[in-house]
Amino acid sequence: MKRLFIFSLFTLSFIATFAQNVMLSGIIKDKRGEVLPGAGVYVSGYKIATVANNNGVYSLGLKPGNYDLLFQVIGYKTVTKNIIVADKAIKLDVVLEEDAMQLDEVTIKPDPNRAGYIRMFTDYFIGTTPNAAQCKIINPNVLIIDYSKDDSKLTVKTNQFLIIENKALGYRIKYQINLFEWDNKTKIIYYEGYPTYEDLKGSKGQIKKWAAKRDIAYRGSSNHFLSSLYAGKSKEEGFIINKLIRQADKNRPPDSLINAKLKQFRTAAISSSENLKITLNGNDSLSYWAKQKNKPKQIAILNQQEVLPDTLVKTFNESIKSLNFTNVLYVIYTKEKEDPVYLNRIGLSISRPLTMPDYQVSLINLLVSPVYFYANGGAYNPRSMLFEGYWSWEKIADSVPLDYVPQKPGK
Known part of the structure; x- marks a missing residue:
């Protein structure tokens, strides 16, 4: 199963660049x-x-x-x-209001699994991209961690800023986490909170290098996509939109029949093995129904007819637009190829036609209709979207502030 992610900056933001402060x-x-x-x-x-x-x-x-x-x-x-x-x-x-709760009473508790949970949180929150390798959490002691074995959920929050030093992009990020949740059953990650960004100090050479890497991080991102949609320039900015249609696989038997057959043949196999009369070789009935159970319940069909942005985006008011669609948006960013590190990660990459180059491909699943968003690409209702593919791989380590201004081509 592919890992699914919801991203949230919990920031409802709009900037009119022509306006005065x-x-x-x-x-x-x-x-x-x-x-x-x-x-x-x-x-x-x-x-x-x-x-x-x-x-x-x-x-x-x-x-x-x-x-x-x-x-x-x-x-x-x-x-x-x-x-x-x-x-x-x-x-x-x-x-x-004064906070009477002492930090050591909340975050520093004897837990032999805490170090493992922090590593898991780091991978799913900071990321596993090359930029993430240059990120460091300065104060992991502020993380309030809980893992529910019954629900198979890891939840994390903070009562003060989590400080992240990103030496890849030159940012010091302070992130007050309202909620981070990793559901091991559904493979969905959700987080929301309040991030703020500060520039790290560096030499002229470092600053120039950071500027180039920030531009790469921004271009092709979900914020870039929504911002370009708002401006009506998504294709000009390098985005092509297709539709992915997911539907039930009619050739897959229903779970009720599969489970009944598995129970029937497992009982027969146990009885036969006790009498030394059975050999399972992969072609028997039990193996057949086990294979049926492992089949995906859905099949996906890619419609490569280009979706026009004006069929998706409507003006809500002078500062907000809405995004609405059926099925799943298949978003192709044609100005950058996928990172080789991403291509080697099992379960993340999105299937594509054999004729398509290794462009960055992301999927947008609509959970709540419609999505309201601003000119800078910030979403009003972040829980309304669920990302798969490239955007699910890039996380905090590859994020830039909402007031980031991309470099002009040739700079």
Whole structure:
């Protein structure tokens, strides 16, 4: 079974690049009314942050749009606020509540399996791409981990920022994880939270190298695809859209019949073996029904007729568009080939016609209709989509901020 993934930045964001910045400001206090100097203010998904001054006052310039803000200081619970910035200055005062829960009481518990769970989380959250090999979690002790043997689910969250140093792209990522879930039965990964990005310091050579790798990471990504759809330039940007039709395999017997036959022939095999009268050679009835059980329940048919973007995308309002479709979108990015590391990973690669080059191929399954999204490629309702293929392989290690501006060709 192919691994399926849902990605979420939990950031409802839109930027009108032609608009001027609007001032957001306020005072950060505790419940007693005391100001909190040094409190951090972060814009989720962006490289935008500030610190409150000695009077607890903060200010940020934001372009019109929808933003998630995080207010955080050590010893206090993080507060999140969603705001819509239009054309007028906004005053937003925030009250933080003390966090009486000590970190060592929450995250540092005797668990012989914790190291293994952290490795599993790292693979599924940071990724296994070449960029992921250059990422390091600085403070794994903040991970609150639980594994349910009954449900076969690994869940992870944090009560403060998880800090990730990405030396491949030159970012220091702070990620407050609301929920990470790995379901071992369905092979689906879901995570949501509030990421913020900071540039690492480096030499001129390193900065130039990071700029090139950031551009590669962005191009062909799901954010790039949605952003190009919003602008009506998906084909120009290198994306070709087909449809994948999945339907039940009528030649596969129903599970009820398969299970009944397996039970029947297993009972007969046990009885026969006790009397030394049976030899299983792969051509017997028991082997036949075991093969039927292992057959996929669905078959997939690729319709290579190009899907026109304007049949998928509709304008919802001045800052949001919607994406709606039937079956599964088969998205081909023609300006980059798949990484050889990806090609060697079993269970991830998407089948393609023999005549198609090794372009990057991803699938979009629609879980909730429609998908609402913004000009920068951020999704309003991230649980509405489930990715397979190349986008399911690229995770946090290959992510860039929502305000990332791709380099112009030739730069």
